[in-house]
Amino acid sequence: MARQIPLIPEARVDLLLIADMIEQGARVLDVGCGDGALLRHLRLQRGVEGRGVDMSWANVNTCVAGGLSVVQGNADHDLGTYPDQAFDVVILSQTLQATANPRDVLTHMLRIGKRAIVSFPNFAHWRIRWQILAWGRMPVTETIGYRWYDTPNIHLCTIRDFVELAGEVGARIERALPLDRLGRPFRETLPVSIANIMAPQALFVLTKTS
Amino acid sequence: MGNVIETETVKSSSGMQARREADQPNSLVAQFSASDPLPLDAGVAFQPLTVAYQTYGALNADKSNAVLICHALTGDQHVANTHPVTGKPGWWEIMVGPGKPIDTDRYFVICSNVLGGCLGTTGPASTNPATGEAYGLELPIITIRDMVRAQAKLIDRLGIDSLFCVIGGSMGGMQVLQWAASYPDRVFSAIPIATAARHSAQNIAFHEVGRQAIMADPEWHGGRYLARQAIPAKGLAVARMAAHITYLSEPALQRKFGRELQDRERVTFGFDADFQVESYLRHQGVSFVERFDANSYLYMTRAMDYFDLAGDHGGVLARSFAGTRTRFCVISFSSDWLFPTIDSRQTVHALNAANAAVSFVELASDKGHDAFLLDEPELFATVRGFLEAAARIRGLA
Numbered sequence: 001m002a003r004q005i006p007l008i009p010e011a012r013v014d015l016l017l018i019a020d021m022i023e024q025g026a027r028v029l030d031v032g033c034g035d036g037a038l039l040r041h042l043r044l045q046r047g048v049e050g051r052g053v054d055m056s057w058a059n060v061n062t063c064v065a066g067g068l069s070v071v072q073g074n075a076d077h078d079l080g081t082y083p084d085q086a087f088d089v090v091i092l093s094q095t096l097q098a099t100a101n102p103r104d105v106l107t108h109m110l111r112i113g114k115r116a117i118v119s120f121p122n123f124a125h126w127r128i129r130w131q132i133l134a135w136g137r138m139p140v141t142e143t144i145g146y147r148w149y150d151t152p153n154i155h156l157c158t159i160r161d162f163v164e165l166a167g168e169v170g171a172r173i174e175r176a177l178p179l180d181r182l183g184r185p186f187r188e189t190l191p192v193s194i195a196n197i198m199a200p201q202a203l204f205v206l207t208k209t210s
Numbered sequence: 211m212g213n214v215i216e217t218e219t220v221k222s223s224s225g226m227q228a229r230r231e232a233d234q235p236n237s238l239v240a241q242f243s244a245s246d247p248l249p250l251d252a253g254v255a256f257q258p259l260t261v262a263y264q265t266y267g268a269l270n271a272d273k274s275n276a277v278l279i280c281h282a283l284t285g286d287q288h289v290a291n292t293h294p295v296t297g298k299p300g301w302w303e304i305m306v307g308p309g310k311p312i313d314t315d316r317y318f319v320i321c322s323n324v325l326g327g328c329l330g331t332t333g334p335a336s337t338n339p340a341t342g343e344a345y346g347l348e349l350p351i352i353t354i355r356d357m358v359r360a361q362a363k364l365i366d367r368l369g370i371d372s373l374f375c376v377i378g379g380s381m382g383g384m385q386v387l388q389w390a391a392s393y394p395d396r397v398f399s400a401i402p403i404a405t406a407a408r409h410s411a412q413n414i415a416f417h418e419v420g421r422q423a424i425m426a427d428p429e430w431h432g433g434r435y436l437a438r439q440a441i442p443a444k445g446l447a448v449a450r451m452a453a454h455i456t457y458l459s460e461p462a463l464q465r466k467f468g469r470e471l472q473d474r475e476r477v478t479f480g481f482d483a484d485f486q487v488e489s490y491l492r493h494q495g496v497s498f499v500e501r502f503d504a505n506s507y508l509y510m511t512r513a514m515d516y517f518d519l520a521g522d523h524g525g526v527l528a529r530s531f532a533g534t535r536t537r538f539c540v541i542s543f544s545s546d547w548l549f550p551t552i553d554s555r556q557t558v559h560a561l562n563a564a565n566a567a568v569s570f571v572e573l574a575s576d577k578g579h580d581a582f583l584l585d586e587p588e589l590f591a592t593v594r595g596f597l598e599a600a601a602r603i604r605g606l607a
Contacts, residue, residue: 049567057588060571064539065595067603069567071558081559 009037014183014203018091018117021205022046026088029053029113031075031105032095036063043068051087053078076100079108087113094201096120098152107169110208116171119179119203124158124196142181143200159196162204171206178202213481215451215492217443217499224500225441228295228328232344232503233337235330236294237262237287237323240367248325248360251516252350258339261364262330263287263322266306267314269370275606276370277312278361279321280378280385283510284450284502286329289321290314295329295501304585311594316606317374324385325360326352326509334505335436347433352509354381354517358388365396372396374604375597379403379582380549381510384517387557390538391519391530399537399600401593404546404582406553407527407560408518413548416456417511420449424504433505446504447495454494459545459578463487520560527560534561537603538568539596541582541589548579569596 015038022028025047030039033052036059042048052070054060063070071078075092076099090113092105097120099105109116121143131139138148146153157165159178166173178186178199186199195202240261242248247255264287269276279289279302286293290300290307306312306319323331326349338345365373376389376397383405390400424430427445431438455463467487471477474484483489523529538561542554551572561568573588575581582589 051567057571057573060569061588061592061595064569064571064592065599067599069537069569071562071568071570072572073555073558073570078559078562081562083563083565086565 012037012183014119014179014201015041015093017177017179017183017185017203018093018119019045021117022048022089024048027086028089028091029082029087030091030093031079031109032093033059033063033068033070035059036066036068036070038091038093039063039068039070040066074099075105079105079112082108082112084111085114089113089115089117091117093117093119094121097154097156099155102155102157103165103169106165106171106206110169110171110206114207115174116206117203118162118206119183119201120157120162121153121201122159122178122196122199123156124160125200126197127200129197141200159192159199159202162202163192166204166206170209172209173204174207175205176202177204215444215447215495217441217447217496224295228501228503229335229436231295231329232333232335233330235262235323237264237330239263239330240364242363242367246363248356248363250350250356250359251353252356254350256332256350258332259325259360259363260330260332260336261322261325261360263320263364264289264291265321266290266319267317269318269368270606273370274372274374274604275317275601276365276368276373277317277319277375277377278365278373278389279306279312279319280357280361280376280382280389281321281324282378282380282382283453283514284498284507285382286327287321287323287331288329289319293501296497301583304583305590305593311590311597312377313597316601317597320364320368322361322364324357324381324510326357326506326513328503328506331360333503334433334509335503344436346436346505349505349509351516352513354384354388354513355392355522357513358385358392361385361389362393362396372398374606375399375401375600377401377403377593378405380405380579381514383549384514387519387530388517390534390536391522394531394534394536397536398604399539399596401539401541401596402554402557403541403589404543404549404554404579405557406549407520407530407557409514409516410553413456414515416453416548417515419452421508421511423448423452424508427504430504433508435504441499442504443496443499446499446502446507447492449504449507450498450502451491451495454491456548457578457580459547459576461545461576462578465576466490527556528563531561531564531566534564534566536566537596537600538566539592540568540570541592542570542572543575543577543579543581543586544572545576546579546581 427442
């Protein structure tokens with residue numbers, strides 16, 4: 001009996017955005033795949049037999065029951081075990097800021113995948129700047145919805161920070177998409193200085209330079 | 211109870227029944243004659259071979275729904291039927307049966323007694339047709355790969371080309387990994403549970419304690435005890451007691467027994483079994499002797515000790531699975547210190563390196579290694595979900 005498993009929920013338009021970047025039959029690794037919504041979408045729409053990594057047993061079990069191959073683990077510990085260029089695309093959606101070593105994670109993504117797709121909340125968004133400036137409190141926003149004492153987000157960064165890190169790990173930025181709070185892209189031509197203020201989150205497509 | 215464990219099993223009816231099972235099992239048997247020998251890692255072409263097995267459910271017309279269950283060190287083929295010696299339910303009835311995660315209404319389930327066992331498949335307690343006496347230590351040393359070769363002969367005999375799934379825990383999980391490495395095209399999916407691709411130094415050490423306990427028992431008679439109408443019952447019981455501790459966990463022991471006393475108000479200032487945990491262990495040791503052969507225990511623990519899948523592939527585990535198309539679901543338990551999660555992760559990492567379709571979960575349980583045999587709803591949910599998805603992909607109705 002096939003279970004009815006939800007596909008990408010409406011609130012995650014950023015996942016649909018990612019899905020549209022993936023070619024038919026591509027080899028995909030989704031790091032922090034959650035309940036597998038993106039991987040299932042890719043299987044149905046793109047014929048992708050993807051792989052996933054997620055920390056929670058419940059999420060892994062939902063994925064396994066849906067016929068996906070998903071390993072309970074995390075970006076810090078598991079990416080190092082995949083061979084070079086094992087995937088066409090490695091996806092890290094809204095997870096980079098919660099990893100112990102974002103630089104190592106990004107390096108491994110570029111090693112094991114031909115392309116890396118990374119999305120993250122932008123800590124330089126004007127609402128965040130305003131909350132610190134006006135109230136002197138740690139910001140809580142729609143994209144970063146945790147209080148300071150219970151947040152898993154230990155390595156928050158800004159769009160400018162990420163651009164710099166991408167350069168340091170030898171990544172070429174193929175696309176840089178500033179996203180609104182719902183994950184809908186702004187104009188791609190927005191300069192970084194403006195995007196870094198206006199966009200609550202961003203999505204980057206990287207390849208390895210060489 | 212006195213200071214030492216009492217083992218009167220030699221004369222007990224279940225003890226006699228257990229010895230009869232070695233040659234005349236209450237199971238289906240497949241005989242392989244001298245013209246069809248089994249090549250062993252020890253370098254011997256072994257014959258004749260008997261494999262005792264149980265089946266549940268029905269093989270479909272395509273012969274595509276067969277699930278092979280590999281049993282653990284002290285398990286046997288009686289997965290889901292009343293045990294012929296102990297009269298107890300099958301050891302995995304909680305997992306296997308109509309409507310269970312391994313659903314016998316959908317799958318044809320096979321479990322054979324392993325090579326070297328004592329419930330009907332050729333082992334040290336079986337009668338050597340060349341001498342008319344039990345093989346004892348005349349039997350060549352058996353490896354996990356030998357066990358799997360014997361199972362493959364059975365699967366051939368049953369006319370099954372490709373198994374839908376091979377599943378097992380502990381030593382059974384070692385066989386699952388060996389199946390996937392030796393016969394990748396014959397294993398559609400594999401579920402190795404609470405196991406490792408190589409036996410650790412600590413585990414070899416525990417096994418050596420057990421073996422020495424058996425061989426130090428004067429009733430062992432250099433392995434020829436059956437010919438002398440004897441059984442190294444005390445040695446085997448002690449081996450079982452020591453091993454049983456490794457199957458549990460400190461929290462599980464504490465919860466179950468704490469420091470509770472056994473049928474007494476205060477300690478006796480002697481070496482009687484004052485504590486419930488002592489009494490429990492003695493019971494485990496004694497009841498084990500009634501259903502298990504001491505030499506079989508030596509052979510099987512040795513097989514586990516020798517298991518090192520990467521050793522067959524230049525020390526690189528990933529090479530064992532190169533090019534595999536098998537779907538894997540690797541499972542470990544958080545409180546298992548005999549086969550800790552790190553062992554399963556090493557397997558998963560090797561499978562990742564081989565680009566295999568692998569899923570992995572570490573299930574939260576405080577029941578230690580034995581959790582794979584117990585009522586663990588998360589385990590059932592994972593196995594059921596993985597098998598249902600695999601069945602859809604294989605096109606099983």
